[in-house]
Amino acid sequence: MRDIIVNKIIPFSTVDGIGNRCAIFVQGCNVNCIYCHNSETINLCNECRECIEVCDQNALTYLYNKIHYNEDKCTFCDNCINLSKYQSSPKTKKYTVEELFQVVKRYKPFIRGITISGGEPTLYKDFLLKLFKKVKELGITCYVDTNGFYNGENLIDLIKETDNFLFDIKSIHQTKSLCRTQLKGCLENLVHLLNLNKVEEVRPVIIGDYDDSKNTVITVAKTLKNYPDVTYKLIKVHTLGLKKRANEAN
């Protein structure tokens, strides 16, 4: 994979691992959680062009069969995202490994590392493997913020290269209704990473009707019992900031 599609880069983030970290949000996710606060990162843009009609600033144009985004004109009103039916964003940008490395390098003196979030970063495992090898030359660390829905056998090299994971545990038994996916294996993947001492933080989202919240909280707590250095952060779901479509799903 030559390129990665990036939804957003936050140069200094205080909530994506300990220390000051550059958070890179990739576009594309393999699940579709009903409470997702970044629902515009779920799908790739299908060039429907509806966003162009709702952009008052003319920051979006369609040229040569492609939507072009002009950040200088954007007022970040997010109309293009909020009105999208497709849980996507026209404001993404493609990067090669070298291009993204150069962006990270700019922030280097002030950051402890980078955290790839999303979307689901493991969808870009080959790209990230190359990026992480290069970023580590700067003497900083590379984290992955994952939903845990991946096939561990396909991820051996990336796990090896990743310094730490931030791990979302959505649910133990109700991933089908909560995350609208048939994928499984999150807890096993978490245990594997814990055994490798590669987990910094685990975060279940507590959402009453959909989630087997109590079971999830207790199961994960038992799993983490022997790992006192791992932060266990319970996230209470809230509707503030949810996109229109996600609210409808509720």
Next chain:
Amino acid sequence: MISDKKDIIDIVKNKALTYQQKLFNLANISERLLESREILRYTNEEIIHLENHMICDLNEGYAIYRPRYIVADYSTFVKKGCKFLDISAPKNIDELLDGLLILYNHVPSITSFPVYIGNIDTLIDPFITDEQTDYIKIKRFLNHIDKTIVDSFCHANIGPNKTKAGELIIKTILELKNPTPNITLRYNSKVTDKDFALTAVKACLKASKPSFSNENLYHKDMGEHAIVSCYNALPMSGGAYTLLRLRLGTIAKASKTFKEFIEITLPKVTKLMLNMIDKRIKFLVEESSFFETSFLVKESFISRDNFTAMAGIVGLADAVNHFLASEGKAERFGLSSEGDEIAHHIMQTIASNVNSHKGVYVERTKEKYLLHAQVGANLSDEDNYNTPAHRIPIGEEPDLHVHIKQAAQFHKYFVSGTGDLFAFDQTYLGNLDAVLDIINGAMEMNYRYITTYLQNSDLVRVTGYLVKRSEVNKVERGEVVLRDTAILAKGTNDNSKVFQRRIRK
């Protein structure tokens, strides 16, 4: 600037000053009643450049009878006590803290209050015997300072090493949330314990101090030193005789072209300022009796040999923006590489003039005066047109990483002090490591000093000193306030909107 008799009656009748503030103001007015041509032998040309506001003497006065900043070595008191005050060397923490409070009362400065009160953790630490009771004593000591040294330019240092006293001082800072004393942690990431640094970060966010100075860099440039007043780095056991400043924005406006500014006006005005510094020092050393009579000199708390003087600047941003605009460019200082080039050209011109000038009575700093990034004051309408130091004007601040990198390139010029302050939002409290990473990054880029506070805090760092917003609100309502710095803060906020710094999220 020269004062007149009317200033006296205005001060006497003022309804917003305490008795003490009136007393110090009247003393200052009397110093400025004297004719500077006679007493300091200022030339007409020098006076013209004070009156046209290109040079500012910060109202220091003309009959100079004490150095502007005194950096007393208080370890001398710990070793020997003080003969003049008839106090023996302290034997326990009570005698130490009591003795220091007495001593502070006799250390003058331009404000008449001490601008430096010691590396207090290293002074106190050997006397710690019981953490609980000593904590109460330290708290009482610091609270006493806040209520009697009613001027936030009063500055204590701590660090670079972690000590029990240092930890208790930070605990006290968090509890008292007082503006005074200003406190700086002399920080060296290789020496300062990380947990101690993180505790300091927490206090800095919640109580706006301690700030962080680059111990390694300052030690390399200055040797034994202290951080005093706002963020001035000055030689230990000495200080600075005087501080004058160039209003670069004002000088730029008066120049027809950049060529004229850089080749003629700026070197000329810089030279005039240096000449005035010479004359001020000569009067203080040769004609005032300070160094002959002060017990601080006689008992080796300070030595004349360790004094220097400061050549300050303000308004670098405004000078650069003036010349960018005159070239028809829409770019502004802070986000313009051409602007940075112009700024370096200006600073190199000033530095070259300052460094080629043989200073008087400044052996400690190799017979040179030291450049200083002065943080501003509200002494003339021209101060509206001169942003503090080399800072980017408030309201135009770029993203944090861009901002720090832009500012960092100018720190090398200002051996006697420069620094920046950033307002953070609450989320940083949940990740203190993130703030320390930013501080470490800034120091790696040879930042000399950096500080922060939470935007919603009542304690706000104005330019280098701390005030309570609530106190400044009282000044705005015409009420009497305890600290003169709250009055200064009102003027600075009117000019520079310091309460509206960009919040870093």
